[in-house]
Every structure is written in structure tokens, then in C-alpha cells.
Amino acid sequence: MNLIAPNIKNGGGLELLLYLIEYIKKMHSDMKIVVYVDHSLQMLQSSDNIQVIHMDSNLKKIKLFSKRINNALYFGNLPPLVKSKNSMVYFHNPYLLMPNSKLVRTSLKFFVKYFLQQIYIKNFISNIDIVACQNDYIKNKFVDKYSYHNVELLPFFRLCDRKLLGTSSKIYDFCYVSLAHPHKNHSRLIEACEILANESRSFTLALTIEDGHEELIEKLNDVNKKGNANIINLGKLSKDDVCKLYSQSRCLIFPSTEETFGLGLIEAVNMDLDVIASDLEYVYQAVEPSLVFDPTNSLDISLKMKEYLDGDVSKSKIKIENKIDKLINFFEKYNNV
Known part of the structure; x- marks a missing residue:
């Protein structure tokens, strides 16, 4: 399994990423995974069944999305530039569902970033097999916005002791x-x-x-x-x-x-x-x-x-x-x- 997450750095996305890696390490120790993350996430290091690759430049991240990587979970909302077999996008960013009329009221930086990412998703979402999200509300909004219907509910979360x-x-x-x-x-x-x-x-x-x-x-x-x-x-x-x-x-x-x-x-x-x-x-x-x-x-x-x-x-x-x-x-x- 390849876990593609170079654009995850903080917040709820990072919490889910850390939990997923920890869970696979402990409960699926026979499963080998390669994890691609931002260089800032030094708390993630390679172990017996986990290989962690830290990416320190945007150019390397772009090249990663240009490669054909099969059996891949694209964890940061964005699909690859090329078709991948047995691939999934895990979608968890509300800004990528906002209409432009609402997005423009956030900030110029947010508007430009997420406007371009929405265009990117519309053009390349067909390169993966399935989109996973966390509830019916988001599933329906994703289908309406991107006209992509192979969306499945796969919520997961780590609870406190x-x-x-x-x-x-x-x-x-x-x-x-x-x-x-x-x-x-x-x-x-x-x-x-x-x-x-x-x-x-x-x-x-x-x-x-x-x-x-x-x-x-x-x-x-x-x-x-x-x-x-x-x-x-x-x-x-x-x-x-x-x-x-x-x-x-x-x-x-x-x-x-x-x-x-x-x-x-x-x-x-x-x-x-x-x-x-x-x-x-x-x-x-x-x-x-x-x-x-x-x-x-x-x-x-x-x-x-x-x-x-x-x-x-x-x-x-x-x-x-x-x-x-x-x-x-x-x-x-x-x-x-």
C-alpha cells in the first residue's frame, strides 16, 4: 500500500493520518506500506512495516503526483495526474466543496488556492477508482460538485482513553x-x-x-x-x-x-x-x-x-x-x- 500525503501538515487531517499509520503498524503488521509526507513531519519515521519518505520541495511533490502508483491512498483530497489502479482519494476538506461566491469571502490566498484545487479535482478525479469521505452530507455535496459518483462512506477516528x-x-x-x-x-x-x-x-x-x-x-x-x-x-x-x-x-x-x-x-x-x-x-x-x-x-x-x-x-x-x-x-x- 502507498499512502500519499505530502500536503498534510496539521489539524484534523494530520490527526487522521497519524492514527491510520499507527493502526496499520499495530493491527496489520504484515502489511507493508510506503508513506510520502512533508519534511516537517519528523515525528513519522520508518519502522518494520512502514517506510516513510519525507518530501522537502514542491517540485518533488508534483513529480510524485505525476507517477503511476498503484494500490495508493491519496490522503490529501487531490487525485494523481495519471491513472492508478486500486486507488482512492480520501476527501476531508470543506473548502474544496465551497461555491466560488462563498470561497471569495474567505481571503484572497484561500480563494486562489482552493479555486485552483477545485479545477484540478474536476479534471483528474477520474484517475482514481473511488473517493472515500466521512458522512452522507459530504458525499452528496461531492457528487453534486464534481459529478463523480463512486463515493463511499469510510469514516475513521481515534478516540481518547x-x-x-x-x-x-x-x-x-x-x-x-x-x-x-x-x-x-x-x-x-x-x-x-x-x-x-x-x-x-x-x-x-x-x-x-x-x-x-x-x-x-x-x-x-x-x-x-x-x-x-x-x-x-x-x-x-x-x-x-x-x-x-x-x-x-x-x-x-x-x-x-x-x-x-x-x-x-x-x-x-x-x-x-x-x-x-x-x-x-x-x-x-x-x-x-x-x-x-x-x-x-x-x-x-x-x-x-x-x-x-x-x-x-x-x-x-x-x-x-x-x-x-x-x-x-x-x-x-x-x-x-
């Missing part, structure tokens, strides 16, 4: 585990916190905003100065620290406006957190949330936060099944031919 439950006290009312991409909607969440702070409501919120977002950090610091809100930015966290954060939190708040899956929703419910989230289809595909809000309305977000703080809500439930073995079996069968 529930042994952490009970080992930590609940020090945060809310947490939001997410990098600060525009669609993650941190700005409106902080605005909602400001509304609560102005109403003299006391609460704690843990965020995981990475470096380079000084404007958001300044905004949350201004809210903290009001004296009621306690918003703590923990920065970018490792998987172990994310799990620890869940064990220390009562509720996940999830205001994202675009997701292909919503991994954090499933992780949090598995750790017995309540979930209050955007009233959008991706949420209902993954979990039954405790409360929902309009993610474009800071006031509505604040009202649902207040409702959660004021009383009991229904417990959230996971609605999706982990299909990592079915995904791996697609490539194992080819190895045995």
Missing part, C-alpha cells in the same frame, strides 16, 4: 479544540463570551489557538479584562493533551461553519462531554448534540451557553461508526492478488 475520566477535576465549563482557520468561527465565539461577560456571567473556556493569530488573542484578552469570563488559550496541543483537556471539561462548544466530519464532536462525546454546536448538517451526521445555535449569530451562541450554564441538558450521543478496517481492507485485498 476513557481511563482518563475521573482522574482530573472539571476546571473548564467549555472547551473548543480547533486551530483558528476562518471557518472555525473563533471570532463569533469570543463575541458570544463578551456578551456573557457584560451580563456578569462567570464561566471558563479553554481554546487551542495556534501561534500567528494575535488579533484573536487580543480580543479574548479584552473579554477577560471585564472580570467575569476566564478564557484560557492553551495553544496547539498534542493528542494526549487534547484528551486531558476533554477530561477537565464539562462541555464542548463547536461553532464551526464548515466541516467534512467534525472529529472533535465524536472525541468529546466519547469522553462524556455534553456538546453544544452549530445547527448544521455535519453536526447531526456525527452526533446528537445537547443544544444547537446559529453559528452566524453571536447572541444566539451566548444564549445557548447561558442555557447550558443554567440547567440540565440532554446527553449527547455518537451516531457514526469507525470503519478503519474496511478502509484498510480495500488495499490489503490488492496486496494478496
